[in-house]
Amino acid sequence: MSDELRNRIRRIDPMGPDVETRSVSESREMMEAVMSNPTNTEPTTSHRTEKSHQTLRPSAATPGGSIAISRPIAWVAAAMAIIVVAAVALMNSGGSAPLFLSAGEADPAMMSCIQFSVDILSDMDVAFEGTVTGVDGDQITLDVVTWYKGGDAEQVQITAPLGMEALIGGIPFEIGSDYLVSASNGVVSYCGYTGVATPEFRGAFEQAF
Amino acid sequence: MEHGTSDTHARYRFEMLAADVFDPLQRYLGRRLPADQVDDALSDTLLVMWRRLDDIPRDAALPWCYSVARQTLANHRRAGRRRLALTDKLRAQPRPVHDETEDPELDTALAKLSDSDREIIRLWAWEQLDPREIAVVTGLTTNAVSLRLTRAKKKIEEEMARQNPARAGHIRNESTQEHTE
Known part of the structure; x- marks a missing residue:
């Protein structure tokens, strides 16, 4: 009876699924205007402290895990958790021990989320070129060819979110291929800032760092 | 440089969040406001989300964003009523959006x-x-x-x-x- 009523009310929804809305990419001007304002994300807030206690498994650490997967909120929560997770991993690495990074959330719709610019690239705190030497489940291992910024490890391990192993951030990591990787706060910046090492892309890394 | 890194990270998080809530927020606002006011309200909502990025609960991001939109709606309705009063009451009172x-x-x-x-x-x-x-x-x-x-x-x-x-x-x-x- 409840479902029937819900469906009946949905039928008079003036913004039902057949009504089109604008996408973020169609609203760049609005987004840029919003982001030109100051935000509250300063490293000293208590949230940062709290975050350093999260565990290393993205899915297990996601409070949104109890919410139905089909709901959009679930992956926003997951994305937030992954950012958190990676920050811990970075702190634990040092010297020539492998550096651990998270691959962040993978959603094809996000592939163009930040317009590429060398300035933004230069703000990333980790950047290197590496050869993929292993793809094992949710773990990708790269041997570093060149460090541009943020480390001196010989190897970097990227952890993919569960279920996203095959195509991390839309980038098919293949053994033997070279990739340019950048990361901010321990999360790989896959949105145009990480990818197959082409001469053009390498040029951008050289210019940025 | 420290600020720059933090800013990049914030943009990144915000873009991810926005991609997910952009459609639901437009629908939420479109259900409750005249079409010509939706963009303004959306922009105001996004601004609060951006400013309070660290306050957004990870386990309830979308409802949290709706609560911001709800506050924005209240502000827009108040502004709408003031406009109506000023324009010599073309209608006796604001009509519901979808009546x-x-x-x-x-x-x-x-x-x-x-x-x-x-x-x-x-x-x-x-x-x-x-x-x-x-x-x-x-x-x-x-x-x-x-x-x-x-x-x-x-x-x-x-x-x-x-x-x-x-x-x-x-x-x-x-x-x-x-x-x-």
């Missing part, structure tokens, strides 16, 4: 609910939220939302049964009140 649908029975039943119960019903049916999420949007407790939701659904069913007794055989008449209409 007629193809289900007059349901319209009448919804119209008989209090504003806050009607909003809970909308959040449940249109935004597809559960009581816990509705609590985040409205600031009520989950228990209060559950009770009010149950009560409001019952009222709607009863009102529709009253209007169309033939189609409402499955609704038990638990009330002892006489129909006065």
Whole structure:
């Protein structure tokens, strides 16, 4: 009876699924205007402290895990958790021990989320070129060819979110291929800032760092 | 440089969040505001989200964003009323955005609910939220939302049964009140 009523009310929804809305990419001007304002994300807030206690498994650490997967909120929560997770991993690495990074959330719709610019690239705190030497489940291992910024490890391990192993951030990591990787706060910046090492892309890394 | 890195990270998080809530927020606002005011309200909502990026709860990001949109709506409605007063009242009072649908029975039943119960019903049916999420949007407790939701659904069913007794055989008449209409 409840479902029937819900469906009946949905039928008079003036913004039902057949009504089109604008996408973020169609609203760049609005987004840029919003982001030109100051935000509250300063490293000293208590949230940062709290975050350093999260565990290393993205899915297990996601409070949104109890919410139905089909709901959009679930992956926003997951994305937030992954950012958190990676920050811990970075702190634990040092010297020539492998550096651990998270691959962040993978959603094809996000592939163009930040317009590429060398300035933004230069703000990333980790950047290197590496050869993929292993793809094992949710773990990708790269041997570093060149460090541009943020480390001196010989190897970097990227952890993919569960279920996203095959195509991390839309980038098919293949053994033997070279990739340019950048990361901010321990999360790989896959949105145009990480990818197959082409001469053009390498040029951008050289210019940025 | 430190600031730059932090800023890049914030942009990144915001872009991810925005991609996910952009459509639901437009629908939420479109259901409650005239079409020409939706963009302004959306932009105001995004600005609060951006400024309070660190406050957004990881386990309730979308309901949290709806609660911001709800506040934005209230501001827009107040501004709208002021505009109406200034423009010499072209209409006696602001008309509801969507005042007629193809289900007059349901319209009448919804119209008989209090504003806050009607909003809970909308959040449940249109935004597809559960009581816990509705609590985040409205600031009520989950228990209060559950009770009010149950009560409001019952009222709607009863009102529709009253209007169309033939189609409402499955609704038990638990009330002892006489129909006065």
